[in-house]
Amino acid sequence: MTADDVRTLKTVETTSRILNALQRHGNVGVTELSNELELSKGAVYNHLATLRKQGFVVKKGDEYQLSNKFINYGKSVQHQSPLYTVGKEYVDRLAEKTDEYAHLMVEENGLGYYLYRERGENAIAEEFHAWKNQKPDYLHHSSTGKAILAEFPCERVEEVIEEHGLPQSTEKTITTKEALFDELEKTRERGYAIYDGEEVSGTRAVGVAIVDKQSNTYGAISVSGAVTRMQGSRWEEEIPQQVKRTANLIEIDLQTKTHGETPESKK
Amino acid sequence: MTADDVRTLKTVETTSRILNALQRHGNVGVTELSNELELSKGAVYNHLATLRKQGFVVKKGDEYQLSNKFINYGKSVQHQSPLYTVGKEYVDRLAEKTDEYAHLMVEENGLGYYLYRERGENAIAEEFHAWKNQKPDYLHHSSTGKAILAEFPCERVEEVIEEHGLPQSTEKTITTKEALFDELEKTRERGYAIYDGEEVSGTRAVGVAIVDKQSNTYGAISVSGAVTRMQGSRWEEEIPQQVKRTANLIEIDLQTKTHGETPESKK
DNA sequence: CAAATAAGTTTGTGAATAACAAACAGGCCA
């Protein structure tokens, strides 16, 4: 937003770009990175050599990839979040009761990250879920994201839109600011968010935000499944009730366990 | 080992040290990092500002922590591994059949990383597991690790010992090179590795390595549980058979699905 | 209530260093 004139380290930015490229490609050589990032081969080589020595990158043959260290880093971040440590068991139970996928999402810089996910007995195959979980989600693409946005003040929603836009994924995706604000208003009235194929066709979901008494938004949970199984009173009554109830239990548990500490804003 | 005289970037090393410290502490301020890493406050501040801009770090109040981006990075690494994509469902089934925890470990730079873990119905509480999963494991501390070491040539085992030592965790931990080589020899004769409280008392496990025809070691799987449940023929016959059988199924599946690509050595 | 403390942030400056080129080494294919 504001042109942050904080002094920033070029070298660290370069390393970050290299790490990002490694995540995208999975397995890349020096030359390809050098071309893609417009850096000299020597520079790329030195960065990779350093990252390797530090254990963030490994070399397989003549190609480089992110190391397993990131698995542990990811778990550290997960376990550091009270929303995860508290919410996990509730999400497990929700998946069990509904027999569908249950999710736990948290927001960061206007994007959604899945902290946890549990598969119910009859849930659909997870190929898709496995894939999508490697990038953050646009908030307007999921029920959890919409539930979160519905809790944000208007100006913050505007900021998110300005930063990330409203990319289209299917013909059902909300792509205008007006339609989104409409949807968020409906969500607030309804008491829960609905997802109906905005990102992939054929799936539906119900999402509810997790907030505390001071209106701090911690994240959201959802239940999602094939549209064929999300119909009638199950879709309109039972699932929404279950999700809302679970969200409420998490909120209470979170309140007692974290008494005091709130997710401070970062501006 | 050999004093690698590859040109290395000081700035990247500093950033790595900061990231490591953030993982250890979870939530730290500038001054504390500055003291711990013996860097000027200004330097730490600039690194954190850059990492924040790049999305690797977030600021909560006056403290910094690793961002949720690492969750996705971790998942990318997981899903990039054929051992994970192929082995996951087998590990699920193993956990279901044995009613205990089942694990999937991979080795990197002489340490063990858990790619996956599934909890069986009657498995013990997971507080401990959740905790330990945030650092890599010493290979001599687990059944999976010992199964992997048993597949390595002697010289490679020596290298691992030289680099990481044989730290003690309980009174049962193997702490001498001789005892370890003995144990690995027994493991090879037995056909599977045994863990009996080397890292935490009261738990036992059986581990088997995953190798291909060319003796490339991909990793190992294990089943672990409370010692009270790991007794008699279940401990001596049934569980080992199940783990060995599962390992074999994974090996075959891996062979057909990756035909050709091997985990190249990185020296 | 002001002084003192301690945190994060900003800035000027010089010595360190990262990046570029261009050369080198090694494998592969024709």
Place this chain on the structure above:
DNA sequence: TGGCCTGTTTGTTATTCACAAACTTATTTG
């Protein structure tokens, strides 16, 4: 064998990072 790819190494200079010290802001304390 000779070209044409890689990844790796090296000499060099402008760039840039890190220090130190000042500044800001909030909290604590006599």
